Amino acid sequence: MNGNYKDKDKPRSKQNGLKPKKQLGQISNLEEYIKSHSSQIKISPFLISNEVEKQEIKDIIKKEVDKFLEVLKPNYNARILDLISSHGEYSLELAKRGFENVEGLDRSSILVQKAKTNAEKEGIKVKYREGTPRKLSYPNNSFDIVLLVGNVFGFFDTTLDALNVLKETFRILIPKGKILIDIIDSEYEKKNIIPYYWQWLDKKHFILRETNLSLDGESLIIREILSHIEKGVLSDSFFSIRLYSKELMLNLLKEVGFKNIEIVDYSIDIKSKITNFQIGEKHILFTGFAEKELEERRVRVKKEQRNVVVILGDPTKRDPLKPNNIFDEDDFRAIDKLKESLKDIKGYNFIYINNHANLIKDIEKLKDKVDYVLNFCDEGYYNDPTKELHIPALLEMLGINYTGASPQSLAHSYDKSLVRGVAREMGIPVPDAFLIKPGETIFELPFPFPVIVKPNFGDSSFGITQKNVSYNLENLINAIRDLRDLFGYDKPILIEEFLTGKELSIGVIGNPPKYPYKLLPIAELDYSSVPDDLPKICGYEAKWLPKSPYGKIKFVRANIPVEMERDLLEWSIKLFERLDCRDYSRFDFRLNSEGYPKLLEVNPNPGWHFDGFLAEIARIDNIDYKTLIEYILKSTEIRLGLLSSDLF
Incomplete structure (x- = not known):
C-alpha cells in the first residue's frame, strides 16, 4: 500500500459513523476551517x-x-x-x-x-x-x-x-x-504574505499552499494541499500559526x-x-x-525493599479455559520464568499467593505489610474467567493498591459489543457486526460473507476456532449452534464481518496521558505458516494448542504507512484512557480487504507469560521479559506516587 491509505474516493462504512471526506475547492476565508491552533496540526506521511x-x-x-x-x-x-x-x-x-x-x-x-x-x-x-x-x-x-x-x-x-x-x-x-x-x-x-504558491516535491508529488492573515491580525491561516499526478489530492490540511x-x-x-x-x-x-x-x-x-530563590528539596528516605504480593491463578483447581481444564507443564514453566525474572529485579521482596480457598484471609493478613499487589491472576477468582474483576474489586474494598486495570475496566472490556459501541462513539472504526440475543433463532445477515462468530462475553479466544469463520449460511448456523452448546443458550453471540487484511497489535506500558508511557512497536501477526486452505485467525488454537496448524503464528514488526501508524497509536491511547486501562494494555486491529484498519479487541490486562503476545511484541524492540515486568512495576509505582515520573 503506497501513499495515503485514506483514499478519499472510497466510501466509509455507515455503521462506523465515518463519512467520506468532502473535496474542497477554492476557499475565500480559510479561517472558517480552523477549530483550534493545536488540534489542526497533522503530520503528512510524505x-x-x-x-x-x-x-x-x-x-x-x-x-x-x-x-x-x-x-x-x-x-x-x-x-x-x-x-x-x-x-x-x-x-x-x-x-x-x-x-x-x-x-x-x-x-x-x-x-x-x-x-x-x-x-x-x-x-x-x-x-x-x-x-x-x-x-x-x-x-x-x-x-x-x-x-x-x-x-x-x-x-x-x-x-x-x-x-x-x-x-x-x-x-x-x-x-x-x-x-x-x-x-x-x-x-x-504580515508584510510578506505569499497568498498562493506551489512547489514540486519530487517527480510525482507537488504541494499547493494558500496563506491568509486572520481577521484579528494575530494568526497566519495556512492551507496545504498535497497532490499526486496520478492519484490526485492526497491530503487537504488547514493550520493556524499564532503571531x-x-x-x-x-x-x-x-x-x-x-x-x-x-x-x-x-x-x-x-x-x-x-x-x-x-x-x-x-x-x-x-x-x-x-529570578527565584532555591527551594529546599524534600529528601525522601528510600526504602531498601518494596514488599509486593503476587496473586496468581490457583493450580489446584479446574480452569475451564485451559486444555484439559488443568494447569499443565507450560503453565508451571511460565510461573517459574516469572519468579526467576522477579528474583532478578533488585529492591523487591515478592510474596506469592495462589491458594484461592484462603485468598481473602491471606491478603488481609498482609494488608499492612505490603506496598501493593502485582495482580497477575488473569484466570479470575477460583479460576473463573467471569470473576477476573473480583480480584481487583476485593483489593479495592480492602484498600490495597494493585497493578493493572480496575474492576470496571475489566467488566467493560469483557463485553465485546460494549467496547464496539464505545469505539464507534469515539470515531474509531470497528467491523460491521450484529448481536444475536439469547433465545433468538431468526435473524437477518446485513452484510456479506465471510463472517466470524464470537461469544460476546469472554477473553483468551475461548470458543473461537477456525470453524467460527463462516463462508455460507450452513457454516454460520453450525458455528452458532456450537457456541450455544459451549456457552449456553442464555448468552449473546456476536456476528462480525471477517476481516482478511493484516492483523496488528499495539502494546502500551505506562499510564497515558498523565504519566510517562512507552508504546511498543506496532506488530503484525505472521500467518505464513498457516496452510492456505485455513482462515487466517488468531484463535484458541493459536494461543493454547502449539501442535495445531496455528501453533507457529508469530509477531513481526509491522510494515504500514506512517499515517495509519499515527491513527492506530492515537486510537489506542484514546481507548486506554476512555476504558480506564492502567499500567499495561494491548490493542488489536485488523485491516479489511481495502486496507482500512478496524478495532478487534481491547485487552486491559494482557497475558503476562514470558511467551505471551505482549512479551513477544516487546522482544521486537529488544525489551527482554524481565525488563517488561519491571516496566509494569515501575509504571504502577509512578501512578501510585511511589516513584518519580522519570522512566521511559
Whole structure:
C-alpha cells in the first residue's frame, strides 16, 4: 500500500459513523476551517520523509543552533530541555555537539516515537517523553536551560496557554536558569504574505499552499494541499500559526518573573519555499533568567525493599479455559520464568499467593505489610474467567493498591459489543457486526460473507476456532449452534464481518496521558505458516494448542504507512484512557480487504507469560521479559506516587 491509505474516493462504512471526506475547492476565508491552533496540526506521511527538504531543514537547524549557543553560552554539562521537541532535530543537534544532558518533551506520541527512532538511528543518547507543556511532570529546579524553539509558540491556542507554559518553564528551571524562545518575526510575516504558491516535491508529488492573515491580525491561516499526478489530492490540511509581537512576548516573560531579558533579531537564508511552515526567514530570540530563590528539596528516605504480593491463578483447581481444564507443564514453566525474572529485579521482596480457598484471609493478613499487589491472576477468582474483576474489586474494598486495570475496566472490556459501541462513539472504526440475543433463532445477515462468530462475553479466544469463520449460511448456523452448546443458550453471540487484511497489535506500558508511557512497536501477526486452505485467525488454537496448524503464528514488526501508524497509536491511547486501562494494555486491529484498519479487541490486562503476545511484541524492540515486568512495576509505582515520573 503506497501513499495515503485514506483514499478519499472510497466510501466509509455507515455503521462506523465515518463519512467520506468532502473535496474542497477554492476557499475565500480559510479561517472558517480552523477549530483550534493545536488540534489542526497533522503530520503528512510524505512531507516528513521528503529527503530533499529534510537536508535543507537540517542545514537550517545547524545554523539556528549556532545562534542559540552564541546567545546562551552554555556549559557542556548543562541540563537542557527541548520543550515541544517535535522530531527531535534541535536536541539531537545539541547532543551531536557534545551536550550530554539533553532531553526532549512533546505532546504527540507519534513525534516522540519519531524522535526516539531518529536518536537510535544516529546512535545518540537523548531521552524523549510525551507530556503536556501546560503541566510538566518534572520536579522544581530540574533544568539549567529550557528551549522553546522552531516557533512552537505559534501552536498555542491562546495567550493564556502561552502564559501557563512559561509559568511551568519558570518552575522547572533552577534559580538563574535560562529560557530561550525562538519565534518568527510577526511584523515581517504580515508584510510578506505569499497568498498562493506551489512547489514540486519530487517527480510525482507537488504541494499547493494558500496563506491568509486572520481577521484579528494575530494568526497566519495556512492551507496545504498535497497532490499526486496520478492519484490526485492526497491530503487537504488547514493550520493556524499564532503571531507574537516583541512587546507581547516581553510582557509575558516579565509577568512570569524572568529578568535580564534580551531580544535578538536574526535571519535565515532559505533557498527554496520550504514546506515546513515552522521556519520563516526572519526570527526573534528572547532569553531571560529565572529570578527565584532555591527551594529546599524534600529528601525522601528510600526504602531498601518494596514488599509486593503476587496473586496468581490457583493450580489446584479446574480452569475451564485451559486444555484439559488443568494447569499443565507450560503453565508451571511460565510461573517459574516469572519468579526467576522477579528474583532478578533488585529492591523487591515478592510474596506469592495462589491458594484461592484462603485468598481473602491471606491478603488481609498482609494488608499492612505490603506496598501493593502485582495482580497477575488473569484466570479470575477460583479460576473463573467471569470473576477476573473480583480480584481487583476485593483489593479495592480492602484498600490495597494493585497493578493493572480496575474492576470496571475489566467488566467493560469483557463485553465485546460494549467496547464496539464505545469505539464507534469515539470515531474509531470497528467491523460491521450484529448481536444475536439469547433465545433468538431468526435473524437477518446485513452484510456479506465471510463472517466470524464470537461469544460476546469472554477473553483468551475461548470458543473461537477456525470453524467460527463462516463462508455460507450452513457454516454460520453450525458455528452458532456450537457456541450455544459451549456457552449456553442464555448468552449473546456476536456476528462480525471477517476481516482478511493484516492483523496488528499495539502494546502500551505506562499510564497515558498523565504519566510517562512507552508504546511498543506496532506488530503484525505472521500467518505464513498457516496452510492456505485455513482462515487466517488468531484463535484458541493459536494461543493454547502449539501442535495445531496455528501453533507457529508469530509477531513481526509491522510494515504500514506512517499515517495509519499515527491513527492506530492515537486510537489506542484514546481507548486506554476512555476504558480506564492502567499500567499495561494491548490493542488489536485488523485491516479489511481495502486496507482500512478496524478495532478487534481491547485487552486491559494482557497475558503476562514470558511467551505471551505482549512479551513477544516487546522482544521486537529488544525489551527482554524481565525488563517488561519491571516496566509494569515501575509504571504502577509512578501512578501510585511511589516513584518519580522519570522512566521511559
